[in-house]
Amino acid sequence: MENVLSGIKPTGQLTLGNYIGALKNFPKYQDTNKVFVFIADLHALTLPIEPEVLRQNTKDIVAFYLACGLDPNKSVIFLQSQVHEHSEINTILENYAYMGELNRMTQFKDKVSKMNEKKIGLGIFTYPVLMAGDIFLYDAKKVPVGEDQKQHVELARDIAIRFNHRYKQDVIVIPEPVISSNGARIMSLSDPTKKMSKSDPKGDIFLKDDLKSVRKKIMSAVTDTGCEVKYDKVNKPGISNLLTIYSALKEITIEEAENEFTGANYGTFKKAVADVVCEVLEKIQTRYNDIINSPYLDEVLEKGKKEASQIAQKTLKRIKNVVGLYEKQ
Numbered sequence: 001m002e003n004v005l006s007g008i009k010p011t012g013q014l015t016l017g018n019y020i021g022a023l024k025n026f027p028k029y030q031d032t033n034k035v036f037v038f039i040a041d042l043h044a045l046t047l048p049i050e051p052e053v054l055r056q057n058t059k060d061i062v063a064f065y066l067a068c069g070l071d072p073n074k075s076v077i078f079l080q081s082q083v084h085e086h087s088e089i090n091t092i093l094e095n096y097a098y099m100g101e102l103n104r105m106t107q108f109k110d111k112v113s114k115m116n117e118k119k120i121g122l123g124i125f126t127y128p129v130l131m132a133g134d135i136f137l138y139d140a141k142k143v144p145v146g147e148d149q150k151q152h153v154e155l156a157r158d159i160a161i162r163f164n165h166r167y168k169q170d171v172i173v174i175p176e177p178v179i180s181s182n183g184a185r186i187m188s189l190s191d192p193t194k195k196m197s198k199s200d201p202k203g204d205i206f207l208k209d210d211l212k213s214v215r216k217k218i219m220s221a222v223t224d225t226g227c228e229v230k231y232d233k234v235n236k237p238g239i240s241n242l243l244t245i246y247s248a249l250k251e252i253t254i255e256e257a258e259n260e261f262t263g264a265n266y267g268t269f270k271k272a273v274a275d276v277v278c279e280v281l282e283k284i285q286t287r288y289n290d291i292i293n294s295p296y297l298d299e300v301l302e303k304g305k306k307e308a309s310q311i312a313q314k315t316l317k318r319i320k321n322v323v324g325l326y327e328k329q
Ligand code: AQP
Pocket: 007, 008, 009, 010, 011, 012, 015, 017, 018, 019, 020, 021, 022, 023, 040, 144, 145, 146, 147, 148, 149, 183, 184, 185, 186, 187, 195, 196, 197, 198, 199, 200
């Protein structure tokens, strides 16, 4: 049994991209692995966010975790900010990550390119170090993420190897990213060359969207002028994105999806995509509505906080001891 960890930051409303690339895959692990799933609320502070929005987004993610099938009796579900060891390990690890490697992170470069240079907070730069700490605290070997987070997990891996080498012992478990074979990068419906992203909502489908508007968004998704339903990321990015969404939700291969639509026009294909997306979202939304205002949500977080803290404390103690921070034995 291996430890598996993943998280989502509450920077905005969850998208279909977050569902297909991350959320949908989490419950699959909980019967055969020890699963830790958290809400990366400290990470959400790396970009300006209104306090009430952050609080609501956080609750939403917990409710969506449960609605998507995570079971608090099998998985540890918790808030990053409620386990203070995350901040503490971050302070230690900052000394084992290099400025040069943080500078090379694609997500950092993307995000800061859209910001006023004078107002770039330090947290967005050191974000991958905190993320490495999130992973290390739970001895996670597998980290299921969408394609865009792969580089951060690889950096965590480098830091772990460097740390173990420095102290000549296996202190930190070396993590590896797990990327799903289909749907690791869902693109915007209005610009299929751009990733569907919570903090850049143009062309997004949100998990909370009403189904009528979901259908409308899919029917008006940008496609090419051709008429064949074929996967071709370069020449048909819009159709390829819809094929990815369809096949990921139907749990079939892209090829099988293409075969289903041989000879079909774009209208028929888009309607089929809208049907499957609405079917999935309807189920999730029904469960979400039952949970979002119920006391169960806080009960789950309280349980998760206790379980996560116990493990995080032990790991941090091990790391502090190895680096030479004094503690009464
Ligand atoms: N479009 C996507 N397709 C597939 N997977 C995706 N993920 C995000 N967008 C897509 C995956 O969802 C998880 C959530 O990661 P996160 O919240 O830590 O941040 P992110 O990767 O930066 O996701 P967003 O939605 O783009 O957030 P913002 O806009 O705040 O930066 C990760 O596993 C991610 O890969």
